Structures are given as C-alpha cells and as structure tokens.
Amino acid sequence: MKNKLKVLRAERNWTQADLASALDVTRQTVNAIEKGKYDPSLPLAFKVAALFAMPIEQIFSHAEDA
Amino acid sequence: MKGNENGSTDLNTRINQSSVRLLLCTSGWVTTTAVVAFGPRLWWEFDPTMTLIAIVLNLITGAIMLVAQYRHLMSMDELQKQTHLEAMAITLGVTAIVTVTYGNMEPAGLLADTRPTNILFVTGVTYIVAVIVLWMRRTSE
Numbered sequence: 001m002k003n004k005l006k007v008l009r010a011e012r013n014w015t016q017a018d019l020a021s022a023l024d025v026t027r028q029t030v031n032a033i034e035k036g037k038y039d040p041s042l043p044l045a046f047k048v049a050a051l052f053a054m055p056i057e058q059i060f061s062h063a064e065d066a
Numbered sequence: 067m068k069g070n071e072n073g074s075t076d077l078n079t080r081i082n083q084s085s086v087r088l089l090l091c092t093s094g095w096v097t098t099t100a101v102v103a104f105g106p107r108l109w110w111e112f113d114p115t116m117t118l119i120a121i122v123l124n125l126i127t128g129a130i131m132l133v134a135q136y137r138h139l140m141s142m143d144e145l146q147k148q149t150h151l152e153a154m155a156i157t158l159g160v161t162a163i164v165t166v167t168y169g170n171m172e173p174a175g176l177l178a179d180t181r182p183t184n185i186l187f188v189t190g191v192t193y194i195v196a197v198i199v200l201w202m203r204r205t206s207e
Contacts, residue, residue, distance in 0.1 A: 024077050028205040029145040037204045041144050 003060045006034045008052050023047055036063075077143055084134070084141040091127070091134035098124040145204065153196035160192045161185060 009019050020027040023044065032038035040048065049056040102120045110116040139150060165185050171177040
C-alpha cells in the first residue's frame with residue numbers, strides 16, 4: 001500500500017513526532033508507514049484521514065493503483 | 067502542532083505506567099517462585115500445608131503477572147503490538163521445536179540430565195531477539 005503521508009506532513013511543516021503525537025502512535029510507526037514498511041490498521045488510517053481532513057482514498061492507495 | 071521526540075506523550079505515559087506495573091508483578095511472581103523453590107527446604111522443613119500455600123500464592127501472582135502482561139501489550143501502539151505478537155508467534159514455534167529436540171536427547175543418550183526449566187532460557191532469548199530484529203526491520207531510517 002502506498003501513501004502520501006510524507007507529502008501531507010511536509011506541506012504542514014509537521015515533524016514525524018508532531019504527527020505521531022496527533023495520532024497517538026510512536027514516531028517510529030509514522031516513519032514505518034511513510035516508508036511503506038508497515039500498513040496501518042483501518043482505524044489508524046481513518047484517524048489520519050480525519051486529521052488531514054481528506055478522504056482516506058486520497059491518502060492511501062493500493063500499490064498497483066498508485 | 068508540537069510533539070515530543072518519541073511521539074505521543076499520552077502513549078509514552080501509558081507504556082511507562084504499564085511497564086512499571088509489569089515489572090512489579092513480575093518481581094512478585096519471581097519472589098513467590100523463589101519461595102516455592104527454596105522455602106520447603108530452608109524455611110518450613112517440607113511442611114505440606116506451607117508448601118501448598120506457597121504454590122497457591124505462586125499461581126495467583128502468576129495470573130496477576132499475565133494480566134499485567136496483557137495490559138502492557140494493549141497499552142502499546144499498533145506497530146509495537148504487532149511486533150510483539152509476531153515475536154510471540156516465532157517464540158512459540160522455536161520453543162516447541164527446541165522442547166521436542168531437547169526432550170529426545172536424554173532418551174537418546176546424548177544428555178544425562180535434562181531440565182524443563184532450561185527451555186525458559188531459549189524462550190526468553192528467542193523473544194528478545196525476535197522483538198529486536200522485527201522492530202529494526204520496520205523502523206530502520
């Protein structure tokens with residue numbers, strides 16, 4: 001699964017730690033998601049979508065669709 | 067928006083609190099285990115009633131430790147939780163294989179004396195190594 005987390009975070013000048021704090025996860029988890037080493041759970045993906053006020057499919061996409 | 071070095075303060079506080087609880091509960095279990103192991107010989111001269119009480123206390127503190135372990139797992143974020151659960155699965159497999167092999171060594175004449183508690187060492191080391199390797203694989207920068 002691919003995602004635009006790094007781009008969206010950079011647009012807002014947030015650090016990984018800032019985003020981690022807002023999502024109540026560790027900074028390492030944010031880093032792993034950004035690098036595609038870990039796919040977040042559905043609840044966490046929805047939390048990300050709510051935080052960026054965007055539809056979930058605009059942030060996360062299947063690797064073959066991206 | 068401001069965060070701290072490791073991410074969420076709430077998460078860190080939660081994990082720290084559950085870690086302290088787990089440490090205390092594990093210490094309690096280790097203590098009662100030592101009492102069961104050494105008490106009959108050193109303190110109450112194999113009085114069966116005292117031994118039974120010590121065993122019941124050991125089982126109760128063991129159950130409390132398990133609850134603390136579960137709560138500690140639930141206090142983690144999802145990547146930490148998944149890492150620990152995968153490490154537990156690996157540990158279960160390794161322990162099963164090593165137990166069977168180790169158990170066959172005495173009847174096969176390779177070892178004179180096998181002790182089931184030796185397996186705990188393999189279990190502990192496997193779990194620690196699995197957690198470290200899995201965590202490093204996913205979180206390396």
